Amino acid sequence: MSQTTYIVTGMTCGHCVDAVSGSLRALAGVRQVDVDLATGRVTVTSDDALPTDEVRAAVTEAGYELATDNGGRS
Incomplete structure (x- = not known):
């Protein structure tokens, strides 16, 4: 795992959270997506590490911007 x-960036409401979560959940291997609307932090749990370009594309498709990835793996 x-x-x-x-x-x-750009999320302002529950609909935004749903859009980003749904787009990320559609990626192969994603098991869970947790979004903190107040901070803009999105934590993705997946079978294997996801390529950042795939995550960025999914977020962009939902209408938002991937500002950074902090490499925070656990």
């Missing part, structure tokens, strides 16, 4: 935390 891999867990990585990203910063997503």
Whole structure:
């Protein structure tokens, strides 16, 4: 299992959280997505580490921007 935390900008409401979560859950191997709307932190738990470009594409497709990935794996 891999867990990585990203910063997503532009989320302002529950609909935003649902859009980002749904887009990320569609990626192969994703088991769980936790979003903290107040901080913009999105923690993704997956079978293996996800390529950042795939995560960025999923977030962009949902209409938001991946600001950073802090490499926070646990």
